[in-house]
Amino acid sequence: MKKTWLLGLGFFSISITWALYNAFVPLFLDNYLKSTAMIGFMMTIDNYFAMFLQPWIGHRSDKTNSKYGRRMPYLLIGMPLGAVFATLIPLHTGFITLVIFMVLMNLSMSLFRSPTVALMPDITPDHLRTKANGVINFMGGLGSVLAFGIGSKLYGMGSYLPFLCAGLVMLFSMFVLKAVIKEPITLATINPSEVKPKNPVRIREQLDKKTVFILAAIFFWFVAYQGVEALFTLYGKNQLGMSDSAASFSLTFFSLAFLVFALPSGWLGAKFGKKKIILIGVVGLMVIFGSLIFIQSVLWLRVFLIIGGLFWACININSYPWIVSTGREESIGTRTGIYYFVSSLAAITSPPLLGLLIDTFGYSALFISATGGMLLALLCMLKIAPDEKRIESDPGNETPIGAI
Structure with a gap:
């Protein structure tokens, strides 16, 4: 460590x-x-x-x-x-x-x-x-x-x-x-004659059925999260009558709860399985977003945001290791790039999409949409087959773990 x-x-x-x-x-x-x-x-x-x-x-x-x-x-x-x-x-x-x-x-x-x-x-x-x-x-x-x-x-x-x-x-x-x-x-430090050729990593080969459903779940929960993060201050000001500073300060409770629970969430994922802890986080955050539709009290809003930050840690801390664990060791960089492609696509899509819904239906649409995003993520999660043992590299091609 x-x-x-x-x-x-x-x-x-x-x-x-x-x-x-x-x-x-x-x-x-x-x-x-x-x-x-x-x-x-x-x-x-x-x-x-x-x-x-x-x-x-x-x-x-x-x-x-x-x-x-x-x-x-x-x-x-x-x-x-x-x-x-x-x-x-x-x-x-x-x-x-x-x-x-x-x-x-x-x-x-x-x-x-x-x-x-x-x-x-x-x-x-x-x-x-x-x-x-x-x-x-x-x-x-x-x-x-x-x-x-x-x-x-x-x-x-x-x-x-x-x-x-x-x-x-x-x-x-x-x-x-x-x-x-x-x-x-x-390979630069090894005699080339002693190295077995590796199968090349192709992006298309990484997109098997399980990986596609994982990426779809990642997209939907980031759509929900990014939309709330980007538009929450406006929601607090226009829906709850909060000042700009009070609305932005309220979101700090979510971030601090995430920070505090980052280490425990990683420990729980290692002990009980990444998929199981992510599922708990998705269901929990869906309930929190759904509840916030009806919350008008600033105190209860912040309490629910604290709980939401804990569930978000369950999701966010375990999602990247999960997407990496479903592929070969040689594909780590490729799968990392795919993960950031999907999360960035959500970050670009979510604010204007949720903003359009708010313009059409009012600010109550923010958490209704966020709840819908988490529900879609949950449905994708339920389509994913149980975790299986990682597909390891050929033993002759394994890469030793580095040391300080």
């Missing part, structure tokens, strides 16, 4: 950067754009990169063979570039330079996100991956909390300060990861 906590530094730096980006870049855009819809569109650039670039990068990293390993080359290129362009964003001189820095930062972050995520299963045995994912998500959540808590104070001192600090944290994380994370032995 020591390796996992150190690898969590990478997710810590990614989360800090994205939290600051999502919090302050809209303020920069607001100086140039009058349309909130256009600002919202500009803020989805990362999801388009995630949809089209991350699956390809993840697939390429599966086939990368260098003295630095399969994943590390992408970190060594993407993290410094991400740090530089994140630092430059608040130093823009106009709308054009702001957009250029945003695009370049998003491109740079897409270069290493899938390989960074794929490092976890690379260096972690299968039976420990849900626990490891809990640790990594805890580190990512901690990064977001610190970004909001400290970043807002730094922003008051100078808009460039939080982004500069995020860039320095990312560079520090890269040096730590390079120094301590040793990837499994690659």
